[in-house]
Amino acid sequence: MSHPSPPFRSSHPPFSPAQARAARLRIGLTPEQVIAAIGQLGVHRPVQALMCWEAGTVAPSEAELFALADALWCPVPVLMDLRPRSLREHRLARQFSAERLALRIGMDLRDYVRAENDHHWNGTDRQTLVLADALGLEPDELLRVIGRAGELDALLRQAVEGRWKQFTAPLARLVGVRERAVVDAVRTLHQEYARFNERYMGHLVARSDTARLKEIATERAAWLHGLADRFLHLVGHDERR
Structure with a gap:
């Protein structure tokens, strides 16, 4: 016996009435013409439905949103009036x-x-x-x-601070790129991190003033903060070569 699919917590997608109306006016269509166009896409609705969407009294369903976007030659994110994140x-x-x-x-x-x-x-x-x-x-x-950004940061920290080779396969799986690209990127990051430590220890042995040591420590902290972005940049650069 089949079981019904679990419902979405939000039955209607995000929708901007103002953006929908602006898109229609931009290409010079009447409500009747828009309704005729979405009807040709298999979504049959009365003109009043479009008027309600544009007035904000009713939000379109997913199928209606897709058909409306096609009829208005308008990207769905514009009609949702947001940058997709979830x-x-x-x-x-x-x-x-x-x-x-x-x-x-x-x-x-x-x-x-x-x-x-x-x-x-x-x-x-x-x-x-x-x-x-x-x-x-x-x-x-x-x-x-997919909620794994924190996992990337943790793996990269362990890779640059220790034996980096054992982390290349997990990182490749996590970001979905070839392991060769990850090897090159992590090797570079490991070397960059080592140079921070070498500089710090060099100044420590030379008994440099505390301000200089703090400066290097601050630079290293900033580098670690941007570690994931740096890694993704290196991986992307390698993939394009």
Whole structure:
């Protein structure tokens, strides 16, 4: 016996009535023409539905939002009036239904819906890579969406402070890039971190003044703070070569 899919906590996607009206006026369509256009896309609604969307009294469903975006030649994020950040928002921006995206990445629909509702991703490495490809996510965006940005920071700290080679495979899986690119990036980071330590110890042995030691320590702290961004930049540069 089949079981119904768990409902989304929000039945309607984010929507900006002002942006929808502005998009329609920008291309010079009447409400009747927009309704006719979305009807050709298989979404049949009365003109009053569009008037309610533009007035903000009713929000369109996901299917209605997708059809409206196509009819207005307008990107979905513009109609949502936001920069996608959550998993659901990125899915909507790419005009995927939950069913279609779950099928694309090979995940049970209930598990996928739960991931969106709970903001907790439990997909396999392969499912995560396919998700990134389907939604066009860069490594840093992917990590934020699936809630693993903190894991990246922790792995990188351990890599630069210790025996870095053992961390290349986990890092490659985490960010979804070739291990060769990660090896080159982490080797570079390890060398940069070592130079900070060499400079600090050199000044310490030379009995430099405390201000100079503090300056180097502050530079190292700033470098560590931007470690993930530096790593992703190096990986991206290597991937493009």
